[in-house]
Amino acid sequence: MGPTSVADDVRRAAVELFAAQGYANTAVQQIVEAAGVTKGAMYHYFESKDELLFGIYDRLLSMQKSRMDDIIARGGQTDDVVRAVCVDVVETSIDSLREGTVFFRSAHMLSAPRQLEVTRRRREYHDAFAVLLERGQAEGLYRTDIPSAVLIAHFFSDTHYLPQWYSPDGPETTTVVAGQLTELFLRSIRV
Template identity: 70%
Template sequence: MKTTSVADEVLRAALDLFASQGYANTSVQQIVAAAGVTKGALYHYFSSKDDLLFAIYERMLSLQRRRLDEIIASGGETEEVVRAACEDVVVTSIDFLQEGTIFFRSQHMLVPERQKEVKRRRREYHDAFAELIARGRDEGRFRDDVPISVLIAHFFSDVHYLPHWYSPEGPEDKTEVAQQLTELFLRGIRSTDG
């Protein structure tokens, strides 16, 4: 039998409530009632509702950064490393679709310190991804007529748009979608000389 920690129960209850009625309209009392715990138990793991919203997104941020580091560390041809990184971020974004949707809809309600922390963590991921694109440019594989920031914004706009159209019940599974979006991106950034 699988056991779930109190923290996981609280996060799951918060996730479900934030999804169904919105972050602003959800009270701590509703979260503890849905999780079947006391306020004391919630506050043992999370200092505030703000802390819960951050924790929901932080799990995805940490996983994606860890996976990117592993992909880069495994080495290989630059384009194949970029391919693996792109496919991974699409798949993990789909795996955390509800979390990402809730976070992007409510992130402006985080306290300023938390907003800065999210921005810093996303910037670290962005910078590591940008280094891969720059490496591909240095090798003559990727185009150099468009700024790297524009190339990256192009790809991640597709990732951030996933909640607006992707459905697990739809005709494409997450792996197919990851491969298709990645191939479109790679075709767009390849050097015509490479």
């Protein structure tokens, strides 16, 4: 078993257990047993259960931020770039539905320094998204009667709410739902 597979096995086991029984009700011993590793192996990669919960979110947000940066770097018409970013964040949120569910249900249990770091990282992502929207506003594409912070909250509240209603077993595919939510958002902000 390679080093990354140990960390991945621990992370996967933690997500499953946190999703099934909650973060507070999950013991480190349960995680290592489900992952098939020793406590020592887990603590080599994660210094605490707190770091494990933070790591679940950190991995998701880092991936989404990297993908957003790539989409922006490719360039193109502002509306097309915003659409691509929106579709991507919905698709990746659905692909990581369990991780998102665990995080949003348990984030308040993170240590204070970790909560501050989560806030900083989310703000970084939202700031990059705001730059795109403001570019569209400057080009006369998007409405300016509502502050961009409200527009951003509107879109991301839909995304963060996905675990409450979306089921991968339902009739709508990830791509269809991502397109629908994106279209609803773009129609609501266009001039």
